Amino acid sequence: xxxxxxxxxxxxxxxxxxxxxxxxxxxxxxxxxxxxxxxxxxxxxxxxxxxxxxxxxxxxxxxxxxxxxxxxxxxxxxxxxxxxxxxxxxxxxxxxxxxxxxxxxxxxxxxxxxxxxxxxxxxxxxxxxxxxxxxxxxxxxxxxxxxxxxxxxxxxxxxxxxxxxxxxxxxxxxxxxxxxxxxxxxxxxxxxxxxxxxxxxxxxxxxxxxxxxxxxxxxxxxxxxxxxxxxxxxxxxxxxxxxxxxxxxxxxxxxxxxxxxxxxxxxxxxxxxxxxxxxxxxxxxxxxxxxxxxxxxxxxxxxxxxxxxxxxxxxxxxxxxxxxxxxxxxxxxxxxxxxxxxxxxxxxxxxxxxxxxxxxxxxxxxxxxxxxxxxxxxxxxxxxxxxxxxxxxxxxxxxxxxxxxxxxxxxxxxxxxxxxxxxxxxxxxxxxxxxxxxxxxxxxxxxxxxxxxxxxxxxxxxxxxxxxxxxxxxxxxxxxxxxxxxxxxxxxxxxxxxxxxxxxxxxxxxxxxxxxxxxxxxxxxxxxxxxxxxxxxxxxxxxxxxxxxxxxxxxxxxxxxxxxxxxxxxxxxxxxxxxxxxxxxxxxxxxxxxxxxxxxxxxxxxxxxxxx
Amino acid sequence: xxxxxxxxxxxxxxxxxxxxxxxxxxxxxxxxxxxxxxxxxxxxxxxxxxxxxxxxxxxxxxxxxxxxxxxxxxxxxxx
Numbered sequence: 118x119x120x121x122x123x124x125x126x127x128x129x130x131x132x133x134x135x136x137x138x139x140x141x142x143x144x145x146x147x148x149x150x151x152x153x154x155x156x157x158x159x160x161x162x163x164x165x166x167x168x169x170x171x172x173x174x175x176x177x178x179x180x181x182x183x184x185x186x187x188x189x190x191x192x193x194x195x196x197x198x199x200x201x202x203x204x205x206x207x208x209x210x211x212x213x214x215x216x217x218x219x220x221x222x223x224x225x226x227x228x229x230x231x232x233x234x235x236x237x238x239x240x241x242x243x244x245x246x247x248x249x250x251x252x253x254x255x256x257x258x259x260x261x262x263x264x265x266x267x268x269x270x271x272x273x274x275x276x277x278x279x280x281x282x283x284x285x286x287x288x289x290x291x292x293x294x295x296x297x298x299x300x301x302x303x304x305x306x307x308x309x310x311x312x313x314x315x316x317x318x319x320x321x322x323x324x325x326x327x328x329x330x331x332x333x334x335x336x337x338x339x340x341x342x343x344x345x346x347x348x349x350x351x352x353x354x355x356x357x358x359x360x361x362x363x364x365x366x367x368x369x370x371x372x373x374x375x376x377x378x379x380x381x382x383x384x385x386x387x388x389x390x391x392x393x394x395x396x397x398x399x400x401x402x403x404x405x406x407x408x409x410x411x412x413x414x415x416x417x418x419x420x421x422x423x424x425x426x427x428x429x430x431x432x433x434x435x436x437x438x439x440x441x442x443x444x445x446x447x448x449x450x451x452x453x454x455x456x457x458x459x460x461x462x463x464x465x466x467x468x469x470x471x472x473x474x475x476x477x478x479x480x481x482x483x484x485x486x487x488x489x490x491x492x493x494x495x496x497x498x499x500x501x502x503x504x505x506x507x508x509x510x511x512x513x514x515x516x517x518x519x520x521x522x523x524x525x526x527x528x529x530x531x532x533x534x535x536x537x538x539x540x541x542x543x544x545x546x547x548x549x550x551x552x553x554x555x556x557x558x559x560x561x562x563x564x565x566x567x568x569x570x571x572x573x574x575x576x577x578x579x580x581x582x583x584x585x586x587x588x589x590x591x592x593x594x595x596x597x598x599x600x601x602x603x604x605x606x607x608x609x610x611x612x613x614x615x616x617x618x619x620x621x622x623x624x625x626x627x628x629x630x631x632x633x634x635x636x637x638x639x640x641x642x643x644x645x646x647x648x649x650x651x652x653x654x655x656x657x658x659x660x661x662x663x664x665x666x667x668x669x670x671x672x673x674x675x676x677x678x679x680x681x682x683x684x685x686x687x688x689x690x691x692x693x694x695x696x697x698x699x700x701x702x703x704x705x706x707x708x709x710x711x712x713x714x715x716x717x718x719x720x721x722x723x724x725x726x727x728x729x
Numbered sequence: 730x731x732x733x734x735x736x737x738x739x740x741x742x743x744x745x746x747x748x749x750x751x752x753x754x755x756x757x758x759x760x761x762x763x764x765x766x767x768x769x770x771x772x773x774x775x776x777x778x779x780x781x782x783x784x785x786x787x788x789x790x791x792x793x794x795x796x797x798x799x800x801x802x803x804x805x806x807x808x
Contacts, residue, residue, distance in 0.1 A: 163766065269769055275788045276765040291766060326741050327774055353744065353770070605755070 120180045124422050124432065124491070125397025127189060129216035131209050133402040135196035136189040136217070137491065139180035142393055153252070153376065154227030155179050155186040156217045158234035158242040162270070162293035164356055165194060168235055169459050169490065170501060171355045174364045175233070175372065177392065177495070182373050185225045187217050195461050196420075196434060196468060198404050201294040202287055207241075207302045214245045229253070231376060236260060240306060246313035253379055254313070255372050257322040257349060261333045263306030270295060277698070292464030292698035309336045318343045320375045322368060324352035347371050359457040360503050360571050392494035394424050394432055403439065404472055418475035423482070425518035431511065432491040433460060433484025435523070436471040447718045448527035448553055449519060450474055452483040453512060453540060455533035455696070456503045456571070459490025463533065463696035470707055477711045478718035482519060486511045486539075503535040504565040512543045516550050529714060531556035533696065537664075538565055544652055545643055553717075554653035556710070559695055560664045563640050563671070623670050630674055640668070641675035648684045655686035657709060659693035659702075686713060731779070731803045735796055738778060742770040754797040759790065768793045775799070781806040 119142030126133040157172055159165050172188060179186040190197040191210040203209075218230050231253035234242030239259035246254055260266035274288040287296045295303075309332065313319075319337055323329045325348050337344045349372075351365030401421040417439050425431040440446070452467050454460065460483040461468050471481040485492035488505045499505040512530070519525045530540035530552055537557035544555035562569065599606075629635035637645070647654040658665040665687075668676055679685035688709050693702035732754060739758075740749040746762040763771070771793065776782055781803065783792070792802050 269773065272772060272783075272788050273765055273769045275785070276768050276790060276793075326770075328777060353742065357744065358764075358766075 119393060120177045120495075121393045121395060122177075122180075122491075123395045123397045124424075126402045126422075127187075127217060127220055128402075129213060131212055131216075132192050132198040133404075134189045134192065134198075134213055134217070136187060136220075137176065138397070139176040139186040139188065141180055141183055152227055153184055153229045153231060153379075154221040154225055155184050155231050155233055155376075156214060156221060157186065157188045158214055158232055158238035158245075159189075159191065159194070160234075160236035160238045161191070161194060162237075162295070163291035164236050165190075166458055166461070166463070167356045167359055167362060169461075170359070170362050170457075170493075171364050171369070172235065173491070173493070174366075175369050178369050178373050179233075179376070182377060184231075184376065185221065185227055187221055189213070189217055195465070198402070201299075202296045204296075204298060206296070206299045207306075210241055211245050211248065214241060215249050218245075218249060218251070231255060233257070233372065234259065237266065240266075240308060243308050243313065244306070244311060246315065246317055247311055250315060251313075251317055253376065254317050254319045255322065255375070256319065257368075257372075258324045258352060259308065259321070259333070260306075261308045261330075263303040266306075267300050267303050271300075289698070289700060292696065294700060308333055312337060312340045313342065314340075318379060319345070320372065321346045322349040322372065323347070325350045326353050345375060347375070360501065362457070362501065392496070394429055394492070394494075396422050396424055404436070416476055418472050420472075423484075423518070423523075425484070425522075426487070426514045430487050430492055430494060431484060431515055431518075433482050433515065434471070436475040436481045436483075438475050438478050438480070445480060445523065445525045447479065448529050449525040450479055450481040450529045450531055450714065451512070451515065451519075452481065453508075453530065453532035453536035454484075454486055454489050454503070455536045457489060457501045460485045464698050464703065466533070466697055466703055466706075469703060470710065473707045474711060474714070477715055479711075479714055480525070482515075484515055503571060504538065508539045509543050509546055512539060513547055513550060516547070516552075520551070527551045527553045527717075529554045529556060529717070531558065531710075533558040534561055535565070538562065541643075541654075544650075544654065545646055548650060552652055554655060554714075555647070556655045556657065556713075557664075558657045558706070559659055559662045560656075560667070561662075561695075563643075563667065623673075627673055637675055638671045641672035644672055644675050644679060644685065648679060653684070653686070654679075655688070655713060657688045657690065657706065659695060659697070660689045660691045662693075662695050665689070688713070730800065731807070732796055732800050734778060735775065735799050735803065738774045739771060739796070742774045743767055752796065754800075755795050758793060758795060763793065775803065779803055779807055 121140045121142040123138045125136055127136040157176055159172065160168055176186045176188045191213050193199040193201045193203055193206060214232065221227055221230060229252040232242035232245060232251050233255040234240070235257040237260055239256035242254055243256055243259060245251065270290040271288055273290045277291060287294045288300070319342055321334050321344060323346060334344045334346050349365060349368030351363060351368060354363035355365045401419060403417045404420045419437045419439055421435045423433045423435050425433065452471065455463050462483065467483045471483050474481045486505060486508055488497040488499045488502055493500055498507065516528055528551060530543055532540045537560040540555040541557055541560065541563060544552055626635065630637060644654065656668065676685060680687055690702055690705050690709065693699065697703045697706050736749050739745070743749065743758065743763055744767050745758070752761065772783055787802050792798055
C-alpha cells in the first residue's frame with residue numbers, strides 16, 4: 118500500500134497555510150478516499166519541531182488506513198506566512214483549523230471530520246469543536262488549563278535564559294516567541310469550562326510518564342460526551358531533541374484503530390510501504406519577510422514548492438525576491454538540514470533566513486535530505502540520521518534539479534551544524550557542480566564518522582567546560598559553595614590538567630607544522646582544496662560554540678593564512694548558543710549573512726572580516 | 730528525605746545519559762544530559778507527585794543541578 122503526499126498552500130482569509138494532503142496512493146483524485154477525513158492540529162513552539170517526524174508518520178498511517186489527512190502549519194509557524202508576535206494568535210489558529218476542515222469537505226469526498234491534536238494542538242482542536250461541526254476528537258496530552266501551559270513555557274524561558282528582559286513584550290521559550298497578548302489569552306483557556314456541545318466522540322491519549330489526570334475526561338462524561346481514554350506509550354521519546362526522537366508507533370496504531378472502530382472507515386489498506394510526493398495546483402505564494410531591527414517594513418517575497426530528484430523524493434521551498442521575471446538572478450543560497458530538524462530549521466531559523474535573504478535580493482532554497490523532514494518516506498534509508506551516508510549525493514541531486522529545471526547557474530551552500538558539515542563536504546567532492554562558496558555555521562565536526570556522538574565531540578568538551586568555568590568563577594554563589602565544601606575540587610584539578618595538556622599538545626602541533634616537520638592536517642589540506650578549486654569558504658561561529666576551537670586546533674596556520682589573503686572569511690556572533698535560540702542572535706546571524714553574501718546580488722564590497 | 734522519589738521521577742522524565750542509580754546525590758545533572766526542556770518535565774512531575782508548586786524564586790538551574798539541591802527545595806516546599 119502506498120501513500121501519496123501533496124504539498125500546497127491552502128489559501129485562507131488570514132493568509133496562506135503550508136499544507137500536506139496525505140492520501141492512499143490508489144486514490145486517483147483527492148475526491149477519492151474515505152468518507153472520514155482527518156485534520157492534524159500541530160503543537161506549537163519547540164514541540165512543533167520535535168513532534169514533526171511523528172506527526173508525519175501519523176498522517177501517513179491515517180492515509181494508509183484510507184483517511185484523507187491534512188497536516189498543516191498555523192499562521193506564524195513552520196512554513197506558513199506571518200510570525201508568532203502578530204496579534205490574535207489563538208483566534209487565528211482556530212480560524213486556520215476551521216478553514217482546513219472546510220477545505221477538506223469541499224475538495225474531497227469526506228462527509229465527517231476528525232481533529233487529531235497534540236498538546237496545544239489538542240487544546241485548539243477541543244476549542245475548535247465548540248465552534249464548528251466536528252465528528253471525532255483525538256486529544257493527545259491536551260493542555261487542559263492554559264495557565265499550566267503558560268507556567269510551563271515561562272519556566273522553560275527562565276531556565277534557558279541567562280537574564281530575562283522584562284521590558285520586552287514577549288517571552289522566548291526554547292527558541293520560540295510567545296507574545297504577552299498570546300500568554301494572557303492562553304491563561305484564559307480552561308477546557309473544563311469550554312466543553313464541546315455537539316455529538317463528538319472523543320479519544321484522550323495520555324502520556325505514559327506521568328500520573329493520569331482524569332478530570333477533563335470526567336468533565337466530558339458529565340456532559341454526556343462519549344470519551345475513551347488510552348495510554349500512549351513513547352510520549353517523551355516523541356518529543357525528545359529531533360535527532361533523538363522515536364516514533365510512537367503503538368500510540369499511532371491506537372489512534373488509527375480507535376478511528377477505524379468509530380464507523381465510516383476509508384478504503385482501508387495495509388501500512389504504508391512507499392510514499393509519493395507531489396505538488397498541488399497552488400504551489401507559489403507571496404510571503405512576508407520577517408521584521409527585524411534592520412527591517413521594520415520588509416518587502417514581500419515569493420515562495421514556491423519544489424520536488425526534486427528522478428524518484429521525486431526531495432522536497433524543498435524556493436524563496437525569491439518579488440521581481441517581474443521569475444528567472445534566476447545571481448547564485449542560489451541552498452540551506453541543508455541542521456541536525457535532524459526539518460527544513461524549517463531550528464527555532465524556525467531557515468524560514469526567517471530564507472525570507473530575509475530574498476528580501477535582500479538573494480534567492481534561497483531550503484530542503485529536506487531524503488531521510489529527513491518532508492522528504493522522508495517509508496523506504497528512506499537511515500531515517501532521521503543527521504549525517505546520512507548519502508547526503509552529498511542527495512545535495513548533488515537537488516543542485517542538478519535547480520540547475521536544469523529552474524535555471525540556476527551558481528550555488529552558495531550553507532547550513533548550521535550538520536548542514537555545515539554537508540556544505541563543507543559537497544564543496545570538496547562535487548567539482549563539476551557550480552558551487553561558488555560554502556558557508557559553515559557552527560560545525561560540531563568536520564569529519565563525522567559512524568559511532569561518533571551527535572553532541573559536542575568529547576575532545577572539545579574541555580573547551581566548552583573551560584567556558585563554563587570562566588563564567589562560574591565570576592559567580593559569588595559558586596565561591597560560597599566552594600567555601601562550604603560543596604564543590605568537587607578533585608574534578609576541577611583534573612579538568613585543569615586536561616586543559617593544560619590540550620593547550621600544550623595544540624601548541625606543539627602548530628610549531629611542528631610551522632617548521633614543516635609535520636604535514637598539514639586533513640582539515641588544513643581540505644581548506645586549501647577550496648582555494649585551489651576557486652571556491653570561497655566562510656565560517657560563522659557562535660562565540661562559545663566549539664567549532665572555532667576545532668578549526669584553530671586542527672588548522673590554525675592554514676586558516677590564518679587563507680583569512681589574511683581573503684580566501685577564507687570568519688565571523689563571530691557573541692553570546693549566541695549553538696542553534697541561535699535567542700531572537701536577537703538570529704537577527705544578528707541573518708544580518709551578518711546578508712552583509713557577507715549581498716555582493717553576489719548587487720556587487721557590494723564584502724564586509725570586514727574578523728581575525729582568527 | 731525525598732531523594733528516593735526524586736530519583737524515581739528523574740529516571741522517568743530526566744532522559745539522562747547514565748543510569749540514575751549510578752549518580753551521587755551531588756552529581757551535576759546537567760553534566761549527564763539534563764536540559765532545559767527535560768528540567769521542565771522534571772519540575773512538573775515533581776509538582777504532581779508532591780502536590781507542590783515551585784515558586785518563581787527557585788526556578789533556576791541551581792535548583793535542578795543535583796538530587797541534593799532538588800531535595801532541599803522539595804523539603805522546604807512540602808513542609
